[in-house]
Amino acid sequence: MEIVLKLLNNYYYFVAMVLFVIGFHTMLTHSNLIKKIIGMNIMDTSIFLFFVAIGYVRGGRAPIIQEGAGYQYINPLPSALILTGIVVAVSVTAYALSLISKLYAHYGTVDADEIALIRAREER
Amino acid sequence: MAIHVPVLLIVILLGASYSVPLLDRYRKNLAFPLTIASLSAVFVFSLYLIFLVGRKGPFFYHLGGWPPPWGIELSVDFLAVYMLMVLSSIGLLVMIYGAKDLRHELKKEVLSWYYTLYLLLIGSMMGIALTNDLFNMFVFIEISAIASCGIISIKEDRRCLEASIKYLILSVLGSGCVLLAVAMIYMVTGNLNFVYIAAELPAALALYPFNILIALSLFIVGLGVKSALFPLHVWLPDAHSSAPSPSSAVLSGLVIKIYAFALIKLLFRVFPPQIYAAVPVLDIILFLSVLAVLVGSIFAMVQDDIKRMLAYSSIAQIGYVFMGIGLFGDRALSGGLLHIFNHAMMKSMLFMAAGLIIYATGIRRIKDLKGIGVRMPWTMGAFTVGALSMVGIPGTSGFISKWYLALGALDLGRPFYVAIILLSSLLNGIYYFPIVIDAFFGTKVEPRSEHRDVPALMLVPVLILAAGVVIFGFFPGPLLNLIEKAMTR
Numbered sequence: 001m002e003i004v005l006k007l008l009n010n011y012y013y014f015v016a017m018v019l020f021v022i023g024f025h026t027m028l029t030h031s032n033l034i035k036k037i038i039g040m041n042i043m044d045t046s047i048f049l050f051f052v053a054i055g056y057v058r059g060g061r062a063p064i065i066q067e068g069a070g071y072q073y074i075n076p077l078p079s080a081l082i083l084t085g086i087v088v089a090v091s092v093t094a095y096a097l098s099l100i101s102k103l104y105a106h107y108g109t110v111d112a113d114e115i116a117l118i119r120a121r122e123e124r
Numbered sequence: 125m126a127i128h129v130p131v132l133l134i135v136i137l138l139g140a141s142y143s144v145p146l147l148d149r150y151r152k153n154l155a156f157p158l159t160i161a162s163l164s165a166v167f168v169f170s171l172y173l174i175f176l177v178g179r180k181g182p183f184f185y186h187l188g189g190w191p192p193p194w195g196i197e198l199s200v201d202f203l204a205v206y207m208l209m210v211l212s213s214i215g216l217l218v219m220i221y222g223a224k225d226l227r228h229e230l231k232k233e234v235l236s237w238y239y240t241l242y243l244l245l246i247g248s249m250m251g252i253a254l255t256n257d258l259f260n261m262f263v264f265i266e267i268s269a270i271a272s273c274g275i276i277s278i279k280e281d282r283r284c285l286e287a288s289i290k291y292l293i294l295s296v297l298g299s300g301c302v303l304l305a306v307a308m309i310y311m312v313t314g315n316l317n318f319v320y321i322a323a324e325l326p327a328a329l330a331l332y333p334f335n336i337l338i339a340l341s342l343f344i345v346g347l348g349v350k351s352a353l354f355p356l357h358v359w360l361p362d363a364h365s366s367a368p369s370p371s372s373a374v375l376s377g378l379v380i381k382i383y384a385f386a387l388i389k390l391l392f393r394v395f396p397p398q399i400y401a402a403v404p405v406l407d408i409i410l411f412l413s414v415l416a417v418l419v420g421s422i423f424a425m426v427q428d429d430i431k432r433m434l435a436y437s438s439i440a441q442i443g444y445v446f447m448g449i450g451l452f453g454d455r456a457l458s459g460g461l462l463h464i465f466n467h468a469m470m471k472s473m474l475f476m477a478a479g480l481i482i483y484a485t486g487i488r489r490i491k492d493l494k495g496i497g498v499r500m501p502w503t504m505g506a507f508t509v510g511a512l513s514m515v516g517i518p519g520t521s522g523f524i525s526k527w528y529l530a531l532g533a534l535d536l537g538r539p540f541y542v543a544i545i546l547l548s549s550l551l552n553g554i555y556y557f558p559i560v561i562d563a564f565f566g567t568k569v570e571p572r573s574e575h576r577d578v579p580a581l582m583l584v585p586v587l588i589l590a591a592g593v594v595i596f597g598f599f600p601g602p603l604l605n606l607i608e609k610a611m612t613r
Binding site: 020024027028033036040043044047050051054078081084085088091092095096099100102103106107112115116119 | 270274285290297
């Protein structure tokens with residue numbers, strides 16, 4: 001019972017972890033390269049969600065300091081870090097997609113298993 | 125000026141990497157000299173840093189003048205300057221070798237982009253070696269992941285593309301794990317600076333043990349994937365064998381080591397030692413490293429492509445570095461650290477020698493290499509030195525690092541690992557020596573196939589590295605001195 005309450009209180013961490021596992025699983029098990037990239041993005045996004053959630057303070061406001069107002073502010077550092085993380089994820093995604101389109105031009109498929117089969121046939 | 129040298133190392137390389145393609149639009153022939161100039165400048169600077177740290181002791185550099193916990197901090201200590209020396213020297217030599225080889229392997233239009241990626245890769249690795257900040261480390265890891273995939277896929281043939289997408293996907297998986305681990309650490313300590321985290325972690329360990337354990341395992345998995353620790357090595361053989369030869373040399377020689385180095389930094393500088401008494405992470409690393417040194421060699425034996433064989437041999441050799449980590453003793457870790465440099469020299473030399481053979485004759489299959497030693501005596505001479513060093517014959521640098529690993533294992537009362545080191549050395553001999561023997565003594569009536577003369581510019585780096593292997597095999601003193609200081613901080 002206690003663990004359920006803890007999970008409910010921190011449901012964003014829980015959701016982030018579930019998304020992480022979904023992304024991880026998609027990335028490793030699907031043979032379609034586009035789906036792998038989608039999985040990669042789900043995984044990255046779940047980490048971003050997790051990271052940003054760390055900085056959240058319940059009832060806090062955006063950290064634009066107003067002197068003497070006595071507000072509570074959320075921690076801006078994780079959000080700032082995650083902006084960098086998003087940029088990295090976008091560039092990796094763009095690079096991966098361009099690689100996939102090149103692969104499609106060479107092999108005529110975006111399925112990793114089929115590509116492996118074609119390569120095995122070539123090498124024989 | 126002098127005080128800004130640490131950040132200049134990274135700034136020069138990143139700046140040069142972006143100006144190369146710009147320059148290339150106006151002055152075609154300036155791109156390569158600029159690349160070499162920036163790499164040489166970085167080499168000189170890292171030698172200067174060794175001198176500086178040796179005289180004045182380790183120091184910290186604050187980026188933009190912001191002290192931690194707000195700003196990013198670079199830590200210039202013996203460990204970092206040792207790695208900088210490895211990166212800059214091998215990086216420069218491989219690029220000199222690449223001058224001619226790349227023109228042969230790549231299309232003209234992408235040549236300057238190769239320099240960009242290469243400089244970016246070396247710069248980001250220098251960043252990983254220097255940084256004292258977790259998130260900064262993650263950013264550098266991502267840069268080097270993209271750049272190292274880039275220098276494979278730039279060849280744009282079918283094998284390279286497939287290898288690089290495989291590498292990219294697993295690499296991104298690894299950096300995802302690292303980022304999640306960073307989040308876990310930040311969650312319980314509220315800091316990203318290594319020194320501050322190290323101060324907070326013992327107290328946090330009592331309060332939130334699960335976060336820290338998850339972070340530790342994620343770091344090991346994430347960096348393990350990237351440095352091709354045994355069961356996570358599946359991307360390596362394709363990636364390292366299909367890439368252009370300079371890329372293979374730098375990927376096998378430097379890129380997989382820098383992640384092992386980052387792991388060493390995290391395990392020894394950040395995580396509290398009592399965590400290793402509570403959970404058997406080090407034993408797991410040790411077990412995997414034993415599997416790596418044995419299985420990597422066994423896989424290497426059955427390969428018939430020379431670059432693929434060298435790639436599998438890298439899996440075995442990175443096992444020694446991880447064995448040094450797993451044994452967790454001062455001498456064993458010295459052996460592991462020393463092996464980072466020795467293997468960087470040996471493996472980049474072997475890849476370059478293989479590249480020379482491919483450049484001159486187009487032969488990739490090991491079976492066709494019979495009698496090649498007569499035609500290319502210098503290249504195969506260097507290859508022989510590398511092979512001897514891989515096996516660990518006394519008088520070569522490979523012997524010293526294995527000797528230290530073995531002594532370290534004995535210090536800790538674990539003679540089993542000495543036996544493993546011996547066994548794996550024998551296995552190395554099984555697949556390296558036949559190539560050497562066949563090359564010099566195998567007589568095969570060679571149908572006079574295409575034969576291109578090897579330019580001296582390509583041969584010189586290979587010979588310098590071969591000389592280095594022998595010199596550091598006889599006089600390992602200065603290196604050991606540096607590493608000893610790195611161990612005591």
